[in-house]
Amino acid sequence: MYEDKELVERTLSGEKEAFELLIRKYENPMLNYIGRTIGNREFALELTQEVFLKSYSSLHSYQTKYKFNTWLFRIASNLIIDYWRKKKIPTLSLDQQDSWGYQKISFQISEKEPSIVKKYELSELKGRIEKTLEKIPASFRELFVWRHINELSYEEIAEIKGLPVGTVKNRVFQAKEMIHQLLKEKS
Amino acid sequence: MSCLSAEQIYTYLEKELSASENRKIEKHLSSCLKCHKALEERKFFLQAVEGLPSWQVPANFSQQVMDRIFPVKVTLWGWLLALAGGFLTVILASTICILATGQNLSSLFLSLHQTMWETIKNSFLVFIKFFKVISILLTTTRQLLESLSKGLLQILTVIHPEFQILIIVIFILASFLIIYGMRRKFLFGEKQ
Numbered sequence: 001m002y003e004d005k006e007l008v009e010r011t012l013s014g015e016k017e018a019f020e021l022l023i024r025k026y027e028n029p030m031l032n033y034i035g036r037t038i039g040n041r042e043f044a045l046e047l048t049q050e051v052f053l054k055s056y057s058s059l060h061s062y063q064t065k066y067k068f069n070t071w072l073f074r075i076a077s078n079l080i081i082d083y084w085r086k087k088k089i090p091t092l093s094l095d096q097q098d099s100w101g102y103q104k105i106s107f108q109i110s111e112k113e114p115s116i117v118k119k120y121e122l123s124e125l126k127g128r129i130e131k132t133l134e135k136i137p138a139s140f141r142e143l144f145v146w147r148h149i150n151e152l153s154y155e156e157i158a159e160i161k162g163l164p165v166g167t168v169k170n171r172v173f174q175a176k177e178m179i180h181q182l183l184k185e186k187s
Numbered sequence: 188m189s190c191l192s193a194e195q196i197y198t199y200l201e202k203e204l205s206a207s208e209n210r211k212i213e214k215h216l217s218s219c220l221k222c223h224k225a226l227e228e229r230k231f232f233l234q235a236v237e238g239l240p241s242w243q244v245p246a247n248f249s250q251q252v253m254d255r256i257f258p259v260k261v262t263l264w265g266w267l268l269a270l271a272g273g274f275l276t277v278i279l280a281s282t283i284c285i286l287a288t289g290q291n292l293s294s295l296f297l298s299l300h301q302t303m304w305e306t307i308k309n310s311f312l313v314f315i316k317f318f319k320v321i322s323i324l325l326t327t328t329r330q331l332l333e334s335l336s337k338g339l340l341q342i343l344t345v346i347h348p349e350f351q352i353l354i355i356v357i358f359i360l361a362s363f364l365i366i367y368g369m370r371r372k373f374l375f376g377e378k379q
Contacts, residue, residue, distance in 0.1 A: 016253065016257060019253075019256070023248075023252050023253070024249050027248050027249060028241060028242065028243055028244055031242045031243070031244050032242045035242045041242065044242070045244065045245075045248075048244065048248075049248075049252050049255065052252045052256075053252065053255060053256060109191065109192070109193055109196075109222065109225040115224070115228055116231065116232060117227060117228055117231045122231075122234065122235055122238070125235040126235050126238060126239055126240075129235055129236060130239065148237065149236075149239060170194075173193070173194050173197055176197060176229075176232070176233075176236075179232075180193075180228075180229070180232055183232075
């Protein structure tokens with residue numbers, strides 16, 4: 001398996017096949033990130049194509065001191081923001097989460113909290129999570145998907161979003177608890 | 188050690204703690220049923236999240252992207268080859284036609300010329316008929332609008348002027364509401 005940086009250099013020197021290898025490597029992770037963040041497969045496929053087109057056209061500006069996947073996900077994240085703006089869907093920034101009312105959610109463990117273990121089978125729970133994911137604010141959903149679907153490290157996510165690692169950890173935790181609370185409410 | 192927070196439980200489950208912190212938490216979990224249940228709850232949740240099915244791109248996805256990045260360019264030689272191919276096809280078709288019908292080349296061109304002329308003539312006639320229909324439609328619409336405006340004028344002479352203003356205001360408001368409603372439906376209909 002070739003290293004990303006090597007494939008980038010080969011692409012820049014005119015080897016088309018090297019870029020195709022990069023596409024093959026990241027096409028599914030990118031679709032999973034975009035698809036689960038915007039919640040629409042058809043548009044996600046279009047945006048995934050756009051990510052690769054844009055990354056190819058700006059490949060000369062890629063700095064090898066950064067990881068290629070974080071650079072690619074940053075392009076995707078910006079394209080998603082543009083997509084939401086065009087669709088006139090509110091894009092909550094990380095400072096605007098109050099409007100969702102997340103502060104009403106208790107992040108403390110209570111003695112009598114309803115249990116998702118008792119209410120759902122594992123397969124049913126997976127389906128419920130997919131639907132509940134769409135209900136949390138977009139800015140939290142994005143970080144949650146990177147961490148738990150794309151399995152990126154907190155450091156990688158921090159690099160993509162330009163946020164401190166501690167902030168990313170806290171937001172991902174809040175996203176998980178939001179989903180968990182919503183699942184309990186449903187049960 | 189006091190009871191664990193949800194954040195501590197996730198950090199423990201994701202193996203983000205030091206060995207000593209892990210030991211403290213494990214010690215507490217062995218003696219606290221509430222925290223143990225909370226841990227099982229989050230463990231089950233994370234297990235479900237990590238087992239979510241992966242979305243897959245179509246089989247030809249990378250090729251589609253590559254085709255968009257590097258569209259096929261036809262070279263000058265390619266164009267010349269296509270032109271030569273087309274010319275040869277015409278020659279071949281004419282030869283087959285001559286052999287099959289027994290006509291000579293000049294009579295073949297003459298018949299082709301006549302067919303073409305007939306087609307142009309017929310198309311022209313169709314266009315004339317089409318314009319006639321359009322002019323009839325326009326005349327009918329004009330007459331209809333004239334009668335409507337006459338009718339409206341007669342109604343307005345009967346109605347009191349203040350009442351006329353009221354009707355106009357209601358009409359403007361209704362039009363605005365209809366336009367606004369349609370705009371919302373078509374522009375923001377998908378997702379708020």
